[in-house]
Amino acid sequence: MNGEGNSQAVSVTNLRCKFPGEQDLVFQSLSLSVRKGEKVLLLGPSGSGKSTLLQILSGLIPRSVEIPMKCDEIQVPTQSGIVFQDPDTQFCMSYTDEEIAFVLENRNIPREQMPDLIQQVLEQVGLSFEHHRVLIQSMSQGMKQRLAIASILAMEPDVLFLDEPTALLDDEGTTQVWNTVKQIARNKTLIIVEHKISEVVDVVDRIIVLSPDGKIVADGPANQVFANERNMLREYGIWYPGVWEERGAGRMEEKTPISEKDLTYPPFVCVDAEKDDSKAPGSLQPALELKQFTGWRGKRAAVQIDQAEVFHGDWVGIVGANGAGKSSLLLSLMNILKTTGHYRVEGQHPGKTRELADRIAFVFQNPEFQFVTNSVFDEVEFSLLGGELTAEERRARTHDMLEQFGLGELSGRHPYQLSMGQKRRLSVASAMVRKQRILLLDEPTFGQDARNTFAMLAQLERLRREGTAIVMVTHDQEIVNRYCTKVWTVDEGRVAHAAVVSSP
Numbered sequence: 001m002n003g004e005g006n007s008q009a010v011s012v013t014n015l016r017c018k019f020p021g022e023q024d025l026v027f028q029s030l031s032l033s034v035r036k037g038e039k040v041l042l043l044g045p046s047g048s049g050k051s052t053l054l055q056i057l058s059g060l061i062p063r064s065v066e067i068p069m070k071c072d073e074i075q076v077p078t079q080s081g082i083v084f085q086d087p088d089t090q091f092c093m094s095y096t097d098e099e100i101a102f103v104l105e106n107r108n109i110p111r112e113q114m115p116d117l118i119q120q121v122l123e124q125v126g127l128s129f130e131h132h133r134v135l136i137q138s139m140s141q142g143m144k145q146r147l148a149i150a151s152i153l154a155m156e157p158d159v160l161f162l163d164e165p166t167a168l169l170d171d172e173g174t175t176q177v178w179n180t181v182k183q184i185a186r187n188k189t190l191i192i193v194e195h196k197i198s199e200v201v202d203v204v205d206r207i208i209v210l211s212p213d214g215k216i217v218a219d220g221p222a223n224q225v226f227a228n229e230r231n232m233l234r235e236y237g238i239w240y241p242g243v244w245e246e247r248g249a250g251r252m253e254e255k256t257p258i259s260e261k262d263l264t265y266p267p268f269v270c271v272d273a274e275k276d277d278s279k280a281p282g283s284l285q286p287a288l289e290l291k292q293f294t295g296w297r298g299k300r301a302a303v304q305i306d307q308a309e310v311f312h313g314d315w316v317g318i319v320g321a322n323g324a325g326k327s328s329l330l331l332s333l334m335n336i337l338k339t340t341g342h343y344r345v346e347g348q349h350p351g352k353t354r355e356l357a358d359r360i361a362f363v364f365q366n367p368e369f370q371f372v373t374n375s376v377f378d379e380v381e382f383s384l385l386g387g388e389l390t391a392e393e394r395r396a397r398t399h400d401m402l403e404q405f406g407l408g409e410l411s412g413r414h415p416y417q418l419s420m421g422q423k424r425r426l427s428v429a430s431a432m433v434r435k436q437r438i439l440l441l442d443e444p445t446f447g448q449d450a451r452n453t454f455a456m457l458a459q460l461e462r463l464r465r466e467g468t469a470i471v472m473v474t475h476d477q478e479i480v481n482r483y484c485t486k487v488w489t490v491d492e493g494r495v496a497h498a499a500v501v502s503s504p
């Protein structure tokens with residue numbers, strides 16, 4: 001059935017759905033309808049089925065993605081566009097202009113009108129003229145997410161499904177995207193999944209909340225749901241306005257820089273003053289030390305830093321606009337990109353990436369880049385192979401880590417068969433399990449619900465207090481204000497490092 005001739009844009013009755021090979025149903029008996037022109041935000045904890053529901057309501061499941069589902073009745077839109085959670089899965093073409101032209105061709109737009117229309121939708125998501133024809137592969141993740149939104153805007157669909165469209169965007173990009181969506185979507189139906197709620201609440205007129213087992217547990221106007229359902233949102237670990245203040249996370253006393261006596265590791269002191277005469281013997285050894293350091297992408301300097309040090313017990317927040325060079329900085333610190341200049345890790349030459357991995361744990365921006373095994377359990381245990389632990393100790397530590405990250409029940413699952421939030425947590429768990437003394441994290445909390453975000457931050461804070469050095473890319477200013485002890489701002493590839501952050 002399609003959406004012509006009635007007031008519903010989408011609807012489904014008594015939906016049951018189960019992934020192949022799984023015991024539990026994602027939805028047991030879910031019914032839902034959305035009127036034409038309504039703007040709906042779907043909230044729920046990680047793994048509750050938000051992305052799956054979006055794909056069912058858009059018709060993608062089972063039309064293009066074969067997942068067994070049954071229902072008494074379903075109405076999906078004839079004309080809709082979906083922005084996927086992972087921008088890398090969105091694109092069919094190699095270049096930005098081709099990607100949007102492909103959409104315009106499907107709308108039978110004459111060729112000569114295309115350049116202007118392409119430029120218009122790029123501008124609507126904050127991409128400039130220089131992005132008109134760029135190799136998509138060479139864009140930063142946030143830029144890709146903007147392009148994914150632009151290509152759906154070019155479709156001008158009646159119904160838009162947006163799955164965490166701003167998870168990877170900087171603040172300016174987030175504001176711009178929601179302003180654009182507000183303008184162009186006046187008469188359109190919007191169904192949105194988003195953990196970053198602060199701005200999207202102004203766009204929607206209805207909120208639907210899913211419980212962890214995929215049942216609708218609240219449905220109503222945004223202000224009413226947030227006012228009346230606070231206890232439930234808190235219980236399920238879902239974001240709601242004011243949750244940071246309520247939890248009081250990362251208070252001033254928690255941010256006090258740790259002193260040498262707090263370090264649980266052997267003291268990192270300079271012992272060889274002859275090799276490094278800039279430091280007195282016995283002074284604290286930086287975890288990372290950089291001077292005139294450059295990370296290269298081909299012949300282009302992607303990131304440059306004049307001078308900086310990170311000590312054990314520091315938590316450095318790396319901030320900056322999409323495409324500024326934040327990921328490039330972390331990739332350079334892991335020697336994945338070619339680098340020049342002075343770089344020492346705990347006073348020693350960094351060596352190759354493989355050697356560096358013994359001392360530095362690294363979490364890529366895209367969790368899937370990291371997965372190397374066929375199960376959630378193996379993925380975490382893999383990080384411990386070749387170390388000093390016995391098989392039993394390895395299994396115990398892996399088990400413990402999975403429990404801490406809310407993945408215990410998923411240990412037999414293939415890493416690719418997880419929700420986005422679960423994948424992200426798996427990538428962080430497998431990086432942290434070896435307990436290296438330096439952690440480089442590229443947006444570890446993006447796409448996480450409140451419960452998992454706070455749990456991850458609490459674990460990181462505990463490690464910092466034990467003397468781990470944390471360097472973390474984030475677009476989340478709350479995290480910077482509440483947890484980071486230092487902030488480095490990346491602006492067009494140049495890193496400015498600033499003082500200790502003041503607490504809220």
Ligand SMILES: Nc1ncnc2c1ncn2[C@@H]1O[C@H](COP(=O)(O)OP(=O)(O)OP(=O)(O)O)[C@@H](O)[C@H]1O
Binds near residue numbers: 048049053416417418
């Ligand atoms: N390919 C798959 N095979 C088996 N189970 C899957 C697969 N993909 C997802 N799941 C499971 O289905 C449930 C719903 O996943 P979904 O991606 O819809 O959750 P979500 O609410 O969007 O989560 P998140 O907020 O973490 O992105 C999760 O428990 C997930 O583990």
Ligand SMILES: Nc1ncnc2c1ncn2[C@@H]1O[C@H](COP(=O)(O)OP(=O)(O)OP(=O)(O)O)[C@@H](O)[C@H]1O
Binds near residue numbers: 322
């Ligand atoms: N694989 C790649 N090949 C070539 N250039 C790239 C590649 N990835 C990123 N770049 C370029 O390097 C620059 C910095 O990108 P980087 O990913 O470091 O930015 P970022 O600050 O992490 O952005 P975001 O917040 O969007 O993740 C951008 O100009 C980008 O286009």
